[in-house]
Amino acid sequence: MRCVKCAKISLKIICKDCQRVLSEYEQGCRLVDGFKVYYFYKYSDIKEILATKHHLHGSFAIWHLCRISLAKFAKEFSFGSKVAVVPLDDNIKSGYSHTAILARSLLNLELFPIYRALRATNDIKYAGKSLEFRRKNPRGFKLLKEIKTPVILVDDIITTGTSMLEAKKILAKAGVNVLFGLVLADARE
Numbered sequence: 001m002r003c004v005k006c007a008k009i010s011l012k013i014i015c016k017d018c019q020r021v022l023s024e025y026e027q028g029c030r031l032v033d034g035f036k037v038y039y040f041y042k043y044s045d046i047k048e049i050l051a052t053k054h055h056l057h058g059s060f061a062i063w064h065l066c067r068i069s070l071a072k073f074a075k076e077f078s079f080g081s082k083v084a085v086v087p088l089d090d091n092i093k094s095g096y097s098h099t100a101i102l103a104r105s106l107l108n109l110e111l112f113p114i115y116r117a118l119r120a121t122n123d124i125k126y127a128g129k130s131l132e133f134r135r136k137n138p139r140g141f142k143l144l145k146e147i148k149t150p151v152i153l154v155d156d157i158i159t160t161g162t163s164m165l166e167a168k169k170i171l172a173k174a175g176v177n178v179l180f181g182l183v184l185a186d187a188r189e
Helices: 016-022 043-054 058-068 070-076 098-105 131-136 162-173
Strands: 028-032 035-042 083-087 111-113 118-120 141-143 151-158 178-186
Touching (some): 016 058, 035 043, 035 162, 043 151, 043 178, 058 070, 083 098, 131 162, 141 162, 151 162
Parallel strands (some): 083 151
Antiparallel strands (some): 028 035, 118 141
């Protein structure tokens, strides 16, 4: 097997050298219309791994990346009460939901995932699209479950922030306190 990051021969989906490099991330924060979205990597640093998300083996690659970053965040996170982790559109595609994997990796004594709670009503692909296109073609998120605790929104990438803001607005409209967003990568370079 080859490492999905560097393509070297490896017994693991992400080789030990790449795991070491990826574990030395510097968490950052991006403000999108005043809403904080925390990220672990620049998109260019993990694009090879994220590109696997549309394939079944991507579930393993994403899970390993989450163990290095999001799970570490979850170990250190403390809020003082229960906080729901809501993945953006965890609809199953390619045999699994990569955003559900992200949410699951954050599980701790205070953080718990709520699956199938926030779904997009359209299936528009945003990859490579402009901010104007994204604004004209919203995801049309629909809240499918009642949520009574504060929420952290999770997704794999933040590009323009339109999906994250749309999800936050839908939850806020339902009276849900959205604390912040959490993503693996910031695509703004």
